[in-house]
Amino acid sequence: MKRIAIMGGNFSGIVVANKLAKRLRWSVAKGDVEIALFDRSPKYLIHAMLPLITFGSMSERYAVGDKAELLDSRIKYFFGKSGEVVNVDLANRTLTLADGSKYSYDYLVIASGADYVPEEVPGLLKDYHTYYTLEGALELRNILQGFNKGTIVELFVEPPIKCPIAPLKFGLMLDDYLRDRGVRGNVDVMLLYPTDHLHAQPEVNKLGKILLEERGVKYIFNFSVSEIRPEEKVVISDKGEKIKYDLLITIPPHRGAKAIRDSGIGDPYGFVPCDRYTLQYRKGKTKYDEVYVIGDATALEVAKAASVAHYQSDVVVENLVHDIAGEGSQVRYKGETICPMLTDLYTQHGRGRAWLPWWDYKVNELTFITTRFGWWFIRAFYLSLPLTMRGLA
């Protein structure tokens, strides 16, 4: 029997598991293949909805649910201590779980995403508000409902982050939200970026700047934060620049999963190096062809986005089916990326508009048209993500 282990089961892990279960259904039925998914949590979270939840534009009930309900019945799954991987031994093809048990695999899919480490920014935990978690989005929703006057600073600490377009779209929607509440005249909005651009795609960067400037949203580039002083309500850069705030909204630094860092198989940030086309594990001269990496867990230069993971899932699944069943052919990930860009919030006064930039390793010429159709399309896309996770798209 061939055993496929999937480490991490949120968006990427669930999509891969479900697609594999369908493609390899006869092999699973005959007992030739086992598909096992490991995750510390039994609940899924659709992060893409978090900005809309923060602005009260989507209910949180669409964003969370039971993973077991999405998983094909042919998949074995383990949650809690028996699903939490604490060590990955690539040389011996073995996972160690938090309950002390071990799982030996023939093939491994690493889909363990990214962890947040706000504690690495001095002072941040004493004044930490973020829309990058569900709890944070719900807390911010309450705070923003009562915020009438002062300065809101959105701090992007360092790349890479999930959805690199999120700080920009959040800034634009925040402007609309405050206008709709009739308090924008009393509230300054400022974005602090560690980079010299709003987005690595030049067209997104160019148009993002135009939109922010049109709306009077300020932004500062190359802002490398060294410290937060909550008692003074200031953010301090490594050059000594001080930015005052009344409300600080932070996108925390990201790291690869702790188990990846502890096992020493990632890059210095704990993200997992792999071939940019085949997604097979590659670290310097070390190669493990039976190990695939997908989604936010990869150290690839592509965006950490569910759309990326969706494209990558077909590559991982096709190649695993090829490796195991000798069917089909090997396929390559070409860098396909979609970053949904919500430019205007739908409110009593706002129209709701969005744009769907797409690019890959070779093509990066984007034509900018933000439309009302885009807004409804992206909402529908978000709401259909559980179907995508079931492997139906």
Ligand SMILES: Cc1cc2nc3c(=O)[nH]c(=O)nc-3n(C[C@H](O)[C@H](O)[C@H](O)COP(=O)(O)OP(=O)(O)OC[C@H]3O[C@@H](n4cnc5c(N)ncnc54)[C@H](O)[C@@H]3O)c2cc1C
């Ligand atoms: C605010 C925000 C907005 C976004 N907007 C969009 C958008 O509009 N469009 C888009 O495409 N993407 C968007 N994204 C990005 C998208 O949510 C992520 O790319 C996607 O969640 C990646 O899925 P993943 O499964 O690779 O990683 P994750 O969702 O991080 O899941 C990783 C899983 O691994 C598990 N895990 C970790 N360590 C272990 C361990 N040791 N043992 C077992 N399990 C473990 C975790 O519990 C988790 O379930 C957004 C993200 C955020 C935060």
